Amino acid sequence: MQAEALVQSPADAADLIRRAAALIFDVDGTLAETEELHRQAFNLAFARLGLDWHWDRAVYKDLLRVTGGKERMRTYHERLVTAPPLSDGDIAELHRIKTAHYAELVEAGRCPLRPGVTDLLRAAKARGQRLAIATTTSHGNIDALLSQALGKRWAADFDAIVAGDDVRHKKPAPDVYLEILARLKLEASDCVAIEDSANGLIAASRAGVPVLITRSTFFGDDDFTGAHVVLDDLSELSARQTKAEKQPHAQ
Secondary structure, three states, X not given: OOOOOOOOOHHHHHHHHHHOOEEEEOOEOOOEXXXXXXXXXXXXXXXXXXXXXXXXXXXXXXHOOOOOHHHHHHHHHHHOOOOOOOOHHHHHHHHHXXXXXXXXXXXXXXXXEOOOHHHHHHHXXXXXXXXXXXXXXXXXXXHHHXXXXXXXXXXXXXXXXXXXXXXXXXXXOOXXXXXXXXXXXXOHHHEEEEEOOHHHHHHHHHOOOOEEEEOOOOOOOOOOOOOOEEEOOOXXXXXXXXXXXXOOXXX
């Protein structure tokens, strides 16, 4: 896919959003700054199972280039040349415990949605746009976050939800986006992907979906060449949408 010309302003980005038939959201870093809670949950799981691993912010930022929690742990383990072997079952158990710790942290109110997210979701629903989620995280992690932020019936507002374990290849492969498009029965050009990382940008772009980037803590310095627009967060976008929708249409 050839990259189209970048949208030059949040006002144009708001128009791009308004014209879309569907908005497709990434989760971690996009809907909420979850990555720090994931990091803490990994360390709690390691300690619980007696591993001497500890991922500080620098180590975790590097590991985030690997998509998927189980894949991240496997990569880290492979870098430890003298480490005792870990089976796929060991990795799965670590990930299960980590996911439980993550849910506890989220339920404690430690991870609100990012600025502008709630307003954008509300505005999209009012316009009759379809909503979807395309992520590498697990269904359990999605539910833990959005049940706390949007209420227990949050999933009723989304027409399609595709997580990392639902497809063969995780981002930056386009699989999650291709599956979303198939479920929505929409063309890629009729949708907008909202992402926070280069891996997410690449995945959506490979599926032909235009991308709006909202910079996050861990991925703010990624290369976003090819994105239609790059914003610090969605609050300015939602403010411009509200202003535009209140203005009378030209006759």
